[in-house]
Amino acid sequence: xxxxxxPSNQPxxxxxxxxxxxxxxxxxxxxxxxxxxxxxxxxxxxxxIGSSDLRVIVIVSASLAFMTIxxxxxxxxxxxxxxxxxxxxQIRKPTTPPVFEESQRFVDPPVFEESQRFVxxxxxxxxxxxxxxxxxARIASGTLxxxxxxxxxxxxxxxxxxxxxxxxxxxxxxxRSFNERLQHVTQEWEKLxxxxxxxSLIPLHYAIRSILRFLQTAQPPQEAQAIxxxxxxxxxxxxxxxxxxxxxxxxxxxxxxxxILGKPAK
Numbered sequence: 543x544x545x546x547x548x549p550s551n552q553p554x555x556x557x558x559x560x561x562x563x564x565x566x567x568x569x570x571x572x573x574x575x576x577x578x579x580x581x582x583x584x585x586x587x588x589x590x591i592g593s594s595d596l597r598v599i600v601i602v603s604a605s606l607a608f609m610t611i612x613x614x615x616x617x618x619x620x621x622x623x624x625x626x627x628x629x630x631x632q633i634r635k636p637t638t639p640p641v642f643e644e645s646q647r648f649v650d651p652p653v654f655e656e657s658q659r660f661v662x663x664x665x666x667x668x669x670x671x672x673x674x675x676x677x678x679a680r681i682a683s684g685t686l687x688x689x690x691x692x693x694x695x696x697x698x699x700x701x702x703x704x705x706x707x708x709x710x711x712x713x714x715x716x717x718r719s720f721n722e723r724l725q726h727v728t729q730e731w732e733k734l735x736x737x738x739x740x741x742s743l744i745p746l747h748y749a750i751r752s753i754l755r756f757l758q759t760a761q762p763p764q765e766a767q768a769i770x771x772x773x774x775x776x777x778x779x780x781x782x783x784x785x786x787x788x789x790x791x792x793x794x795x796x797x798x799x800x801x802i803l804g805k806p807a808k
Contacts, residue, residue: 652701653692660703666744673703678710687711697726702745705730709748713755720763723753731776739786750795757802766803773800 652658656673663669680686688696688711696708709726712718730746763769777796780787787793 650700653695653699653704654701654707657699657701657703660701660706669744674706674710677707681707681711681714697729702742705745706748709745709752712752713748716759718752718756720753720756720760723749723756724769727753727776728772735779739783743786743792747792747795750792750799754795754799754802757799762803762805770800770803773803 656677660669660673663672677686688708693708693711696704699705705726712723712726727746727749730749734741734743734746773796777793777800780793780796
């Protein structure tokens with residue numbers, strides 16, 4: 543027996559034979575009947591008693607009686623099988639768990655119920671068509687507008703879609719300042735870098751798009767030259783990892799942000 547291997551609960555063939563013999567000794571009557579039945583069957587065949595069909599029936603019946611009685615002794619000699627738990631008797635169909643990104647395994651409930659669905663959708667195009675674009679349309683039409691409490695919850699939410707909805711509203715709003723949007727871009731950048739590029743790039747994409755919209759409609763801040771190095775760092779990180787931003791949308795928007803911030807102030 544290998545080291546650490548558990549001993550088997552099944553008895554050996556000799557242990558079974560010993561148990562059968564012991565059972566026969568304690569209950570010999572049935573064994574005698576089995577032997578007599580077998581002898582009767584074996585005697586009739588050479589004696590040519592009765593028709594051939596009758597002899598066949600007798601020998602078959604005698605053999606079955608003998609095997610049945612011997613089986614009774616063998617069955618009692620074997621250890622009882624463990625009973626199955628009621629739940630183990632139920633046949634369960636295999637289920638495929640929803641696919642979660644490693645960064646999306648958390649306990650905190652999302653702000654929007656759709657955030658759970660967002661995690662389960664496998665492709666970026668499905669996420670956009672099924673969830674992002676409908677929410678973007680609701681924000682643009684004014685049928686969805688986050689209040690201050692919801693904004694704070696979304697900003698602190700570990701669920702990607704909660705934060706994306708916040709960035710979509712920021713993009714359409716003139717009330718959110720440049721520094722607030724920059725803080726969100728920084729937050730998404732830190733999440734991405736800490737995961738070594740394994741997190742979804744989608745929240746960072748919409749955070750950058752929000753700050754780009756601000757720069758396209760408002761004067762860049764006075765400290766633009768100090769900020770531009772940050773966006774260049776993010777851009778260089780993505781360029782060194784082309785598999786992260788295969789479509790190039792994030793790098794394209796980063797390039798536009800850098801161009802605007804690099805222009806001399808009027």
